[in-house]
Amino acid sequence: MLNKPLVILISITVVLVAYLLMIQIKIGVPYWDVFNYLNNAFHFANMGSSGVVNHLPPLIPLLTSLFFRMGYVSVDVIFILSGLIFILGIIGLYLLLNERFDSTKSLTGSLIFISLPVVMAWAVSGGIDLPGVVFSIWALYFMVIGLKKDSKFLYLVLPLLVISILTRYTAGLIVLPMIFYILANFNQVKNIPQIKKVIFGIAIEFGVLLTIFTFFILQLDTSALFGLFFDIVTSSSSGVEDVAYNSNFLFYLQNSLNYISLGPIQGTYRQLLNPSEGIPSVLAYIITMISVIGIFSYIYRFLSTGKEKNISQVNIINLGKITIILVLFIGLVLSFYNKSLILSEIFLLALVYLSYRFMARERFEIDNKLALDLMFLSWFGAYFLFHGILPFKVDRYFITMAPAFTYFIVLGLSQFINELKPRINGLKSKSGLVYMAIALICLSVTTVTYIGHTPQKTFTLDIEDASQWIKGYDPNYYNKIIGSDYPNAVTWYLHKETTGAYLKYYNNTDEFADYLQENGVYYYFDSNKSHPTLKSYRIIKEFGVVAIYEKITP
Incomplete structure (x- = not known):
């Protein structure tokens, strides 16, 4: 039906x-x-x-x-x-x-x-x-x-x-x-x-x-x-x-x-x-x-x-049940706040199972x-x-x-x-x-x-646009080292391994630029809204929040 x-x-x-x-x-x-x-x-x-x-x-x-x-x-x-x-x-x-x-x-x-x-x-x-x-x-x-x-x-x-x-x-x-x-x-x-x-x-x-x-x-x-x-x-x-x-x-x-x-x-x-x-x-x-x-x-x-007919028996039985439940609950709370996952899960299982048996x-x-x-x-x-x-x-x-x-x-x-x-x-x-x-x-x-x-787009579309652009700008891009602060996205769009490079892990832009040069990064895709000035690199194209840096060669 x-x-x-x-x-x-x-x-x-x-x-x-x-x-x-x-x-x-x-x-x-x-x-x-x-x-x-x-x-x-x-x-x-x-x-x-x-x-x-x-x-x-x-x-x-x-x-x-x-x-x-x-x-x-x-x-x-x-x-x-x-x-x-x-x-x-x-x-x-x-x-x-x-x-x-x-x-x-x-x-x-x-x-x-x-x-x-x-x-x-x-x-x-x-x-x-x-x-x-x-x-x-x-x-x-x-x-x-x-x-x-x-x-x-x-x-x-x-x-x-x-x-x-x-x-x-x-x-x-x-x-x-x-x-x-x-x-x-x-x-x-x-x-x-x-x-x-x-x-x-x-x-x-x-x-x-x-x-x-x-x-x-x-x-x-x-x-x-x-x-x-x-x-x-x-x-x-x-x-x-x-x-x-x-x-x-x-x-x-x-x-x-x-x-x-x-x-x-x-x-x-x-x-x-x-x-x-x-x-x-x-x-x-x-x-x-x-x-x-x-x-x-x-x-x-x-x-x-x-409720049971024998009130005195009910009181004794219920007191025992309540005591057990309270002990398990206290054990659950203590193990939880002590970050003991296995003990917490064991206490939880025991608590719900005995609660079922007591209330059935x-x-x-x-x-x-x-x-x-x-x-x-x-x-x-x-x-x-x-x-x-x-x-x-x-x-x-x-x-x-x-x-x-x-x-x-x-x-x-x-x-x-x-x-x-x-x-x-x-x-x-x-x-x-x-x-x-x-x-x-x-x-x-x-x-x-x-x-x-919901926005019109996410910034990852800017990464896609930048990735498509670099293919036309430099047909030999695949043989050059590319870095990004969003490397897995650039890797996907270029189908090429991308080096992770994150400015936030460095004290200043000069240290970060040195890192890029030491690792041979030729192009750097930056997805921050404000794009810093990096020595020995210049911005060659921007797509929304994404900027592409190119290494300055003598």
Whole structure:
């Protein structure tokens, strides 16, 4: 039977993605790493090895390289690929939400997810944050329906988990909510028909996928990745020298209003990509207030049902349960602020699992809803802990928490509206319209804000113009050393290795010019708005914010 809400969702998403693609293709690449993925894709297509960064996740560059092999070598490829994956992710999110909510609420939640500024801004950017989340969503969805409906879907969980990790390494943290959900449904796992056959099949899958995964990892230079992970889990990373360094553990929580909705309409593209630099809209405060009230109401009503008859026994049992939960929570907070990632994740898993066991009412429907609630809580918590401890904070990392964040917005809205139904005549029959109105308002506000913040182009288009110009100016450019403060972009457009050269690391322009000369740099591409005077170099051409310097020869 045709699922009308899903059809509506797909239609809205496709139209929106088409619009976002039109804008993204016009304004160009939004940030540094996309050029790294493009250079890697060029290498995977056996078209060259300039600018390869071996430690990056391989999946998106690999998929992009398939289009390159077919002759379509363009930045647009990675934008379009991102858009297609995004559409797939929205479908998956709807289906996952539909395991907990009805179709109207699931549609609302999916549209709210799209409307999160940090999601819309990065949806077709060519980045890996959203694709990593997309494959994680599908892995979780197949696990949920595999345990609840048909065990055959469990065979898809492991492949999608591996795909998500190869898309974005930190997607592996999704195993924590997976472990919780399996433990919470352990009795169902034991009752799955042919469970031995399922386990045997997954074990074979594991062996094959582990071999494939190992092959990919061995092809990559993962020393930097493992070094960073080691620093985090051992609390030895400072990262002070990095521009994204931020020691605020609660950065993402404190900016949660900005992640719901930005205002005003006019603003900068930088604010769009980094909502923490903007200001939240009135809508963000309203949605937050309603959701928080609804969630507290939900918790209160859940805890106030199913009381035991023996009051003295209840008091003793409850006191023990509360003590255990408090100890685990305190352990979680202490380990978090002591930057102990592994301990924090262990405490989180223990906390949500024992909370489930203590609160389960022995009724399947309630148990199932609670299991999903706590699964999403563990999802949000796993990434919140990791990115809170991580010394580098950028807004797009919040995307990893966005599906769980959206889940609790929907849960809060649902409970809030349920509380109002007995008090407002006609609300029960028209609640579906209320949900749709909320979703469309959120989507409209974010779309208008996106339009108001989007520039005519990014400065990377100036780099493209400069790169095309140098080809005509000096046909022998390929045999000369070229430097830039945005080397991966110049490398992509010229398909030639470019030397990284950054003025900010030197005391003065003379020291920087000496560095360029010592390294034999003949042309230097500078992407700063104010172009310094460099001894022994002269500016030969400017394109927007980009200037091309040429070495002065006697």
